[in-house]
Amino acid sequence: MGYQTTTIDSIIDDVNYTYLVPAIQREFVWDSDQILDLFDSVVRGYPIGSFLFWRVSGEFSKSRIKYKFIKNYIGDPIHPDELDNVTYHNNRHRDSLEDNPNKINLVLDGQQRLTSFYIGLKGSYTEKILNKRRRKKDSWERKYLYLNIASPTDEEVSGRKFDFRFKKPDPDHGCDEYWYRVGDILDVDDFAEEADKIMENIELIDGINAERVHRSISKNIQRLNHAICQRESISYFEEDEENQEKILDIFIRANDGGTQLSKSDMLLSVATAQWSDRGVDNKVVAREEIKQFVDKLNSHAARGTVELDSNFVLRALLTASDVPNLSFTLANFDEETLREMKETWMDGEFKQAVMSTLDLLQSYGLSTTHIRSKMVILPIVYYFYHNSNPHLSFNGNSGRSERQKILYWMCSLVANGDLNTGGTIQTIRGIRNIIRESADREFPLSRIEEKLNDYNKSMGFDRSTLERWFSDGTLSNSSQRVVLSLAYFPDIASESYEYELDHIFPKSELQRDTLVDEYNMSIEKAERLDDLRSSTGNLQLIRAGENRSKSDSQLTEWLSTRREDYLDRHYVPTDEDLWRVENALDFINEREERLMQELLDKSPDRATKQPT
Numbered sequence: 001m002g003y004q005t006t007t008i009d010s011i012i013d014d015v016n017y018t019y020l021v022p023a024i025q026r027e028f029v030w031d032s033d034q035i036l037d038l039f040d041s042v043v044r045g046y047p048i049g050s051f052l053f054w055r056v057s058g059e060f061s062k063s064r065i066k067y068k069f070i071k072n073y074i075g076d077p078i079h080p081d082e083l084d085n086v087t088y089h090n091n092r093h094r095d096s097l098e099d100n101p102n103k104i105n106l107v108l109d110g111q112q113r114l115t116s117f118y119i120g121l122k123g124s125y126t127e128k129i130l131n132k133r134r135r136k137k138d139s140w141e142r143k144y145l146y147l148n149i150a151s152p153t154d155e156e157v158s159g160r161k162f163d164f165r166f167k168k169p170d171p172d173h174g175c176d177e178y179w180y181r182v183g184d185i186l187d188v189d190d191f192a193e194e195a196d197k198i199m200e201n202i203e204l205i206d207g208i209n210a211e212r213v214h215r216s217i218s219k220n221i222q223r224l225n226h227a228i229c230q231r232e233s234i235s236y237f238e239e240d241e242e243n244q245e246k247i248l249d250i251f252i253r254a255n256d257g258g259t260q261l262s263k264s265d266m267l268l269s270v271a272t273a274q275w276s277d278r279g280v281d282n283k284v285v286a287r288e289e290i291k292q293f294v295d296k297l298n299s300h301a302a303r304g305t306v307e308l309d310s311n312f313v314l315r316a317l318l319t320a321s322d323v324p325n326l327s328f329t330l331a332n333f334d335e336e337t338l339r340e341m342k343e344t345w346m347d348g349e350f351k352q353a354v355m356s357t358l359d360l361l362q363s364y365g366l367s368t369t370h371i372r373s374k375m376v377i378l379p380i381v382y383y384f385y386h387n388s389n390p391h392l393s394f395n396g397n398s399g400r401s402e403r404q405k406i407l408y409w410m411c412s413l414v415a416n417g418d419l420n421t422g423g424t425i426q427t428i429r430g431i432r433n434i435i436r437e438s439a440d441r442e443f444p445l446s447r448i449e450e451k452l453n454d455y456n457k458s459m460g461f462d463r464s465t466l467e468r469w470f471s472d473g474t475l476s477n478s479s480q481r482v483v484l485s486l487a488y489f490p491d492i493a494s495e496s497y498e499y500e501l502d503h504i505f506p507k508s509e510l511q512r513d514t515l516v517d518e519y520n521m522s523i524e525k526a527e528r529l530d531d532l533r534s535s536t537g538n539l540q541l542i543r544a545g546e547n548r549s550k551s552d553s554q555l556t557e558w559l560s561t562r563r564e565d566y567l568d569r570h571y572v573p574t575d576e577d578l579w580r581v582e583n584a585l586d587f588i589n590e591r592e593e594r595l596m597q598e599l600l601d602k603s604p605d606r607a608t609k610q611p612t
Helices: 008-013 032-043 058-063 111-122 182-187 191-202 210-230 244-256 263-275 286-298 310-320 335-346 348-363 374-386 397-416 424-437 445-454 463-472 477-487 512-519 523-531 544-550 555-560 564-569 581-602
Strands: 004-006 019-022 050-057 072-074 103-109 124-128 140-148 164-167 179-181 234-239 499-503 539-543
Touching: 008 111, 008 210, 032 111, 032 124, 032 140, 032 164, 032 210, 050 058, 050 244, 072 111, 103 111, 103 244, 111 140, 111 182, 140 182, 179 182, 179 210, 182 210, 191 210, 244 263, 263 286, 263 310, 263 335, 286 310, 286 348, 310 335, 310 348, 310 374, 348 374, 348 397, 374 397, 374 424, 397 445, 397 477, 424 445, 463 581, 477 499, 477 539, 477 581, 499 544, 512 523, 512 581, 523 581, 539 544
Parallel strands: 019 103, 050 234, 072 124
Antiparallel strands: 004 234, 050 103, 124 140, 140 164, 140 179, 499 539
């Protein structure tokens, strides 16, 4: 069957009835701007691309795992339960609970566009207010799609001719602004009559020149009605062969040439198709279960500013499954590899291994914010999975040793960035083999370092790298935490204390104006110290209780009450004259030198102090 065409409103009327989402599809990922662009394009009469539908019927249709299109979308899976009737994930379509037609269309290509039309015409878009906490209900606003039909369309604004916006219900109108709820156009039989009704309303609104906006309103209502209800804007092709393998191949080919579907989305689609097509009793819906697990991971306290995603879970699953090839490619996701991955997924130890890794990360005071490459975490997930999730307590001899070695592995690799370079898959595979061949519960740090050397990688440091870090301000706040964790190793590996990042000289004391006004410091020196307030040389990892006691105390007062072991632990210069604000520059320089020397001494390249 060749290409056919239809109107947008005719498709929308049958969404979640004869039009559904197949399990191999990814979820809705468009943001609000992309939805606005789509509506602008269709009202302008631009082509919006073709659609591909899989036409299935009868028992074959009932045996397919299907999902509903999202109507009321919320932009984050982590949100308050009190928000009613909003969805981030597609809900499962249950044939036993629905009044299904015999034939349905599963959307293989065009899901993002069709969902956008559905949200804009019949649903809502709920988004978080900037800088508000996502766990609070009042941090979210439910909005609907509106068009300013009083606006002229003879020039573009932000790349659009038509002023579509998501707004809260009943928005205020103003000069040259009349906000028309876009979904109302579905109920319009006569656009001229609709325009007349709107003009009657405008006559009652102060601040709008009815005579000036009359022409724009009439034209915009006509254009919107024509685009949604009259013009056959949807061009689609129907595939009706009930062959899962062929459809998966069509789906991959339809999406592989563009940039809209990520590699992890594609591989998740392949896994979903394979895992769900192996008998009723052994069905696993990869898309659904992995997405739910991702949500659980992102609810963990170790989730920082960097979200975990299906890419990470699939890579961890591939690593834990002990398959020889860790390539993240379609060619490698063959039937045998997917069978091994499914068995690992169904083993409860795998998900616990991932959670144990995040628990350990949190106990170090670290989060995903500090781990630039999530590949660094994969060997730790494998360590927990291979060893049946051992409990690593700092108070036990074995637990203390392994906690220390795992912390050193993470921090040194994050600081060096070596897993961001080439040969990462080969490196992970080599490390996995070493862990598998090691004694029970052992994290073989020394042999891992040897294997890294085989790949021209290192967990060690050289002075030039350290001097660059400390001198040119290239370290972010998260990287500073990681570098200091190495300097404070192994104490930081204890779960018994919570460590916080603290400014040794209080930030308020090293402000430019304070230094000039209160310490008669030259402007040049004051500006230099102001720049160094948050440098690594002025930061320490301090126990939470000590930090509260220290607060904003002057350094001379605070250090005079500390014992010698405190000064040693924090690499504080012993010359008390350097503790004075006037000598802060010399203090920071000397302390940076002490930190650099400690990092060099702890480098696995040095025989002394090497963790075993």
